[in-house]
Amino acid sequence: MSDRLPTTPPLVIGRARERDQLAAATDVRRRDGTVTVLRGEPGSGKTTLLDEVAGATPRRVLRTAGVEGEAVLPFAAVADVLLPILSHAHELPTVQREALEIALALRAGDVGSPLAVSAAALGVLAAAADARPLLLVVDDFPWIDAPSQQVLLFVARRLATERIALLLGVREEMPLDPAIWRLPTIALGPLTAEESRELVRTLPVRTSPAVLETIVERCGGNPLAVVETARTAGPDLLDAATALPPGSTLERAWSAAIDGLPATTRSAMAVLAFSHSTRRDELEPVLADLGLGADDLLPAERRRLVQRDDEHMGLRHDLLRPLVSARTSRDLRRRVLHGLARHAPRDVAVWYLAESTEAPDDDLAGRLVEAAISARRRSALEAAGRAWARAADFTADRATRAARLLTAATDAAISGSSTLAETWCEQALALRDDETFAADVELVRTRALSWLDPARAVDGALRAADAVLPHDRARAARLYIEAAVPLTMTGRLREMESVADRARTAGDDTLTGLATVAHAYALVGRWTDAHPLFDQLVARAADADPLWDAQALVAGAQTGCFLERCDDARGLFGTVTSTARQVGAPLVLAFALTAHAEMDWWDGRWAAASADLTEAVEWADELGQAGSRAFGATLLARIDGARGDIASCRANAEAALRAAGPLGIASIQVYAATALGAGALAVGEPATAAAHLGRARRAFDDMGALCATSIPFAGDLVDATVRAGDRAGAESAVAWVTRDAEHTGSAYAAAVAARGRGLLADDHDEAERWFAEAHAAHERFHAPYERARTVLAHAESRRRWRRPGAARALLLDAELTFSGLGAWPWADRTRLELAATGHRAAGEPTEDRTEDGGSLEALTPQEFQIARGIADGQSNVEVAAALFVSRKTVEAHLTRIYRKLGVRSRTELAAEFTRRRRLPEGTP
Numbered sequence: 001m002s003d004r005l006p007t008t009p010p011l012v013i014g015r016a017r018e019r020d021q022l023a024a025a026t027d028v029r030r031r032d033g034t035v036t037v038l039r040g041e042p043g044s045g046k047t048t049l050l051d052e053v054a055g056a057t058p059r060r061v062l063r064t065a066g067v068e069g070e071a072v073l074p075f076a077a078v079a080d081v082l083l084p085i086l087s088h089a090h091e092l093p094t095v096q097r098e099a100l101e102i103a104l105a106l107r108a109g110d111v112g113s114p115l116a117v118s119a120a121a122l123g124v125l126a127a128a129a130d131a132r133p134l135l136l137v138v139d140d141f142p143w144i145d146a147p148s149q150q151v152l153l154f155v156a157r158r159l160a161t162e163r164i165a166l167l168l169g170v171r172e173e174m175p176l177d178p179a180i181w182r183l184p185t186i187a188l189g190p191l192t193a194e195e196s197r198e199l200v201r202t203l204p205v206r207t208s209p210a211v212l213e214t215i216v217e218r219c220g221g222n223p224l225a226v227v228e229t230a231r232t233a234g235p236d237l238l239d240a241a242t243a244l245p246p247g248s249t250l251e252r253a254w255s256a257a258i259d260g261l262p263a264t265t266r267s268a269m270a271v272l273a274f275s276h277s278t279r280r281d282e283l284e285p286v287l288a289d290l291g292l293g294a295d296d297l298l299p300a301e302r303r304r305l306v307q308r309d310d311e312h313m314g315l316r317h318d319l320l321r322p323l324v325s326a327r328t329s330r331d332l333r334r335r336v337l338h339g340l341a342r343h344a345p346r347d348v349a350v351w352y353l354a355e356s357t358e359a360p361d362d363d364l365a366g367r368l369v370e371a372a373i374s375a376r377r378r379s380a381l382e383a384a385g386r387a388w389a390r391a392a393d394f395t396a397d398r399a400t401r402a403a404r405l406l407t408a409a410t411d412a413a414i415s416g417s418s419t420l421a422e423t424w425c426e427q428a429l430a431l432r433d434d435e436t437f438a439a440d441v442e443l444v445r446t447r448a449l450s451w452l453d454p455a456r457a458v459d460g461a462l463r464a465a466d467a468v469l470p471h472d473r474a475r476a477a478r479l480y481i482e483a484a485v486p487l488t489m490t491g492r493l494r495e496m497e498s499v500a501d502r503a504r505t506a507g508d509d510t511l512t513g514l515a516t517v518a519h520a521y522a523l524v525g526r527w528t529d530a531h532p533l534f535d536q537l538v539a540r541a542a543d544a545d546p547l548w549d550a551q552a553l554v555a556g557a558q559t560g561c562f563l564e565r566c567d568d569a570r571g572l573f574g575t576v577t578s579t580a581r582q583v584g585a586p587l588v589l590a591f592a593l594t595a596h597a598e599m600d601w602w603d604g605r606w607a608a609a610s611a612d613l614t615e616a617v618e619w620a621d622e623l624g625q626a627g628s629r630a631f632g633a634t635l636l637a638r639i640d641g642a643r644g645d646i647a648s649c650r651a652n653a654e655a656a657l658r659a660a661g662p663l664g665i666a667s668i669q670v671y672a673a674t675a676l677g678a679g680a681l682a683v684g685e686p687a688t689a690a691a692h693l694g695r696a697r698r699a700f701d702d703m704g705a706l707c708a709t710s711i712p713f714a715g716d717l718v719d720a721t722v723r724a725g726d727r728a729g730a731e732s733a734v735a736w737v738t739r740d741a742e743h744t745g746s747a748y749a750a751a752v753a754a755r756g757r758g759l760l761a762d763d764h765d766e767a768e769r770w771f772a773e774a775h776a777a778h779e780r781f782h783a784p785y786e787r788a789r790t791v792l793a794h795a796e797s798r799r800r801w802r803r804p805g806a807a808r809a810l811l812l813d814a815e816l817t818f819s820g821l822g823a824w825p826w827a828d829r830t831r832l833e834l835a836a837t838g839h840r841a842a843g844e845p846t847e848d849r850t851e852d853g854g855s856l857e858a859l860t861p862q863e864f865q866i867a868r869g870i871a872d873g874q875s876n877v878e879v880a881a882a883l884f885v886s887r888k889t890v891e892a893h894l895t896r897i898y899r900k901l902g903v904r905s906r907t908e909l910a911a912e913f914t915r916r917r918r919l920p921e922g923t924p
Contacts, residue, residue, distance in 0.1 A: 012052050013202065013223070014195035015045065018186050022049065025184075026165040028058050028133050033159025035166040037141075037180060040188030042319055043224025046169040049188075050137050059135040059165065060128070066143025067318060072276060072351045074380030075103045077148035078121060081136060088127035089120070093881040096120035103147070103378050111379035114147055115586050118154035119884040125155060126162050126886035133163040140318070141168045141180075147380040154884075156183060157622065161889045190221025199223060200230050224317065229253050231304060254323055257303045266327060268296040269306065269315070270336050273324040274355070276348055278314040286339040347371055360396035368394065369404070372411075381415035384408075389424055402431035406441055413448040416587075416623055421448035439468040439475045446482045454486035454664055462499070469506065477508030481516045488523070489627060491666025491703035497524045511537065511544055511552035519555055522562040525706030527744040534560055534568070541572050546579040550588040558595045562709045564747055564781045566599045581882045590619040594632050601639070601712075604784035606821050607856040607864055610639050614861035615883075630660035634671035641679030642785065643857075644825035649679040667711070670699045674713040681716050682825040686723035693717040694729075697736065708740045708749040715748075715786055718756035719793070730760055748786065751777035755790045764801040771797065788817035792830055804837035811837065822857035856913070858900045866893045870906055871913040 012019065018038075025034040038046050054061045064080035082104070089097050099116035101107040111117060128134060138144065138152060156166055170180065191199065196216040200207060207215070207230065219225035258266065271286050272278075280294070287293055297313065300306040307316050315321060328336070337356035341349040350367045357364050372387035388408035395401040405428035412421035425445040429438060442464035449457035465479035480503035487496035500520035503513055518533035537556040544553055553572045560569025573596065580589035593616040600609035613636045620629035637652035653672040660668035677692035696713050708714045714737040721730035734756035741749035751774045758770035771794040778787045795810035811834045818827035859867060862883070869879035876894075880887045894909075903909045 012048055013199045014191050018188060021186050022053050026053055026057055026135055033162040033164045035156040035159055035183050037168045037170055037183050037185040039170050039172055039185055041172050043222045044188040045223045046188060047139055050139055050167055050169055054137050057135050059133045061135045061137060063137040065139035066141060073347060074145055074147045074375050074378050074383045077144035078151050079104050082121060082124055085124060085128040088124045091127050092120050092123045093877060096123060096881060110377045114150055114379045118151045121151050122155050122158055122886055125164055126888055129163040136166045139169040141170050146382045158885055161892045162886060191223055196221055196226050199226050203230050205230050254320060257305060258323060258327060261299050264292060264296045265299045267332060268292045269300055269324050270328045270332055272315050273321045274336050275340055278312040280311055280313055282343060283313060285343045289339045290335060347374060354390055359394045361394045362396055365391045365394040376411060381411045382417045385412035385420060398431045402428045409444050413444055418448040418452050435468045436472055439464045439479060443479055443482055450486045454490045457486045458483050473506045477503045477506035477513060481508060481513050484516045484520055489665045493524055493704035496520050511540060511549050515552040515556040519559045522559050523705055523707050523710055525743045527563060530563060534563060538568050541574060546575040547585060550576045554592045554595045558598060561599050562707055564709060566602055569599060586619045586623055590616040590628055597635055602783045604821055606639050611861040611864035626659040627663050627665055630656040630665060630668045634668060634675055637675030638678055641675045642682055643822050644682045646679050646683060649675055666703060670696045670711050674711055677713060678716050681720050686720045689720035690724045690726060693720055706740055706743055708737060708746055715752040715789060718752055722759045730756060747777045747781035748783060751790060755793050758797055759793055767797045784817050785821055788814045795833060799837060808837050808839050859897060863893050863897050866890055867897050867909060867913050871910040
């Protein structure tokens with residue numbers, strides 16, 4: 001890493017368009033932040049362009065670069081970038097500052113979550129950028145350590161309000177997190193033939209026209225190949241037939257140059273090739289141990305194979321590394337690696353020894369275990385997994401080796417590296433396949449596979465559970481519980497019910513077991529069995545750990561929502577969300593936000609639900625959790641549809657289907673069809689709505705579900721078929737939801753069934769009886785949107801039976817609720833009905849629908865989150881920490897929030913936000 005500016009910008013030939021794009025992205029006059037990925041094949045000039053930008057900018061430059069095979073120290077690249085500006089860490093919340101210091105090995109302790117480190121890194125960079133705009137340059141991004149990659153990607157997504165420009169250099173052939181390619185990208189293609197000729201002319205070589213054309217033709221526009229081929233050919237090259245290297249490829253040119261060096265120089269180059277560092281003070285002692293010195297590198301430096309300055313020395317290009325390695329004898333390789341280990345920090349030395357030691361070696365395995373534990377404490381779980389797996393390679397005892405592989409798989413699974421987790425599970429089973437150990441392995445593998453291949457996850461878990469059941473009922477129960485999750489995802493609810501029964505029979509009474517079984521029973525309509533289990537969850541919630549038991553608590557809360565016990569369900573959340581934010585647990589946070597949004601949907605808190613879902617979807621994107629993203633997107637689509645935003649509804653529904661398709665998550669088909677049906681119904685297309693909702697019903701039945709509240713489309717299906725004039729379809733829908741109400745006791749299902757019968761009634765008295773029953777059912781379950789729909793339908797019925805006066809009060813009631821929710825198509829429909837009754841409004845609607853109208857719906861999801869935090873009494877720093885954004889982002893959003901809500905201070909904001917937030921709930 002370097003914080004110094006090059007004194008002479010590098011010479012760049014061509015690339016005019018790309019250089020203009022980079023200049024625009026890094027212009028110091030910009031008030032916003034930018035991120036740019038510079039992509040190209042090896043030798044395409046990425047580093048040269050990055051050097052040019054860094055040399056020309058007045059921004060403060062912070063740099064780091066990855067080296068192939070050297071990403072062994074967690075957060076090493078983050079340290080390169082942050083250490084020069086770490087004085088700004090004093091502005092961070094304590095939890096974040098301590099997490100960052102532990103990650104950078106500046107203090108002892110356990111991080112808890114890499115998210116806290118990411119948020120801290122963003123805070124330090126934002127604070128430094130306030131003093132002077134920053135340019136972050138990260139070359140060879142795929143080769144920096146994985147924890148640093150996660151931190152930098154986190155930062156890249158949150159630069160909108162910061163005076164920071166981030167440049168990431170990547171090679172085309174390297175496998176990368178798909179999130180990289182969603183960032184703005186500049187692709188470097190080959191130079192034109194004329195640009196290649198110009199590049200050769202700038203070099204201190206003399207070539208005949210024929211030789212020049214041969215170089216241009218053979219190098220294919222790759223700048224590095226052009227330069228090195230011309231240089232290797234020599235300054236006196238006149239005859240292409242005899243002087244060009246055989247084959248004239250870049251590797252052959254370099255190979256010829258390396259082979260022509262003295263043996264001592266090749267040995268010195270081996271130290272550079274195998275080293276994890278370029279610092280002279282770390283490399284010169286290693287050279288001395290081998291009887292060499294820095295001057296032995298001079299012949300390689302003259303041939304431009306090595307570059308040095310006062311502090312660093314290394315190979316000129318990473319493509320040279322495998323060429324030098326291939327020419328290093330086994331004995332010299334061992335001596336170099338042992339020398340590097342002697343002079344390296346302990347955590348790095350163990351990896352040098354691992355490259356030079358033959359297995360088994362239990363002492364080395366023990367040191368690798370120490371490295372794994374250290375990485376885990378710093379919350380670098382993928383790095384910890386790799387260290388555990390490497391320790392297993394050197395472990396002599398098969399059982400211990402298997403146990404270490406299982407630990408590696410566990411850490412990988414938790415970190416989200418599911419493919420690695422599965423690989424290490426397979427290796428562990430090959431070493432030890434007794435039923436108890438196999439059950440433990442399958443538990444980890446099921447969790448790793450649940451979001452990758454749910455069907456295979458289920459099969460492995462059930463096989464292992466059945467095998468271990470006669471010997472260990474507790475392990476069998478845990479596997480049955482684990483299998484229930486992917487069974488739910490794939491829509492195999494009857495199998496899920498059977499698995500839940502087996503878990504209960506096996507005697508599982510853990511919080512996770514209670515939550516999972518209650519969830520299963522609620523979905524298949526066994527509410528009588530689900531209620532007591534939910535009661536147990538509520539009773540034990542106070543003693544639960546809000547982080548470690550979070551999955552059980554959130555799943556239980558979702559079950560409570562299904563059972564129409566939302567008040568009890570809210571109590572289960574307790575401090576789950578706040579704890580997840582405090583320690584930085586994004587998987588827990590995304591799950592909790594989505595479940596909470598379900599309750600807010602029912603309670604009429606749609607602005608809050610939309611904000612929480614938007615954040616949950618963003619976390620799912622960052623974590624690569626396609627299934628979680630799909631669920632969140634369909635819930636957003638449902639709100640969009642009810643509000644009449646058809647474009648957003650379709651976009652979210654389609655995105656959910658794309659994300660869930662490869663995973664076989666059947667329930668997403670129902671969720672998506674439900675959202676599309678809700679949108680079509682809202683904008684007055686009942687036939688289209690009925691088609692979507694009919695598909696949802698068929699898929700719902702195929703899954704074996706019998707719980708109208710789990711995917712609430714029953715009311716839309718009844719209304720759509722009635723409004724489309726399909727009486728037979730409406731009667732079928734009413735009979736269908738009636739069976740649900742009778743089987744489960746659902747108030748929502750009972751209200752919808754009664755509403756449908758009221759709409760289908762053949763006389764006024766019959767309609768009134770059914771609507772009275774619907775209103776009574778609504779009293780048992782608070783659902784403002786559905787209640788307003790019933791009130792509107794009742795008013796329409798009264799007007800149909802020529803009682804407009806009796807309809808007016810109902811319509812005013814419904815219009816107030818729809819406006820409070822932002823369900824504008826329904827509010828418009830209600831106003832038309834009011835006009836048809838002869839009612840004349842005294843003024844404009846109670847909620848202005850323009851951006852500056854003072855409605856919470858005018859706030860963006862992030863603005864809503866910030867306003868909610870301020871209303872709850874948090875400071876700007878506390879809100880920034882909770883939402884994992886910078887303080888400057890909060891301040892920028894507050895200005896817009898004040899304007900949109902028509903307030904001038906934090907006190908006014910808190911009072912006004914709290915008042916407006918209550919409107920939908922308080923609507924009569």
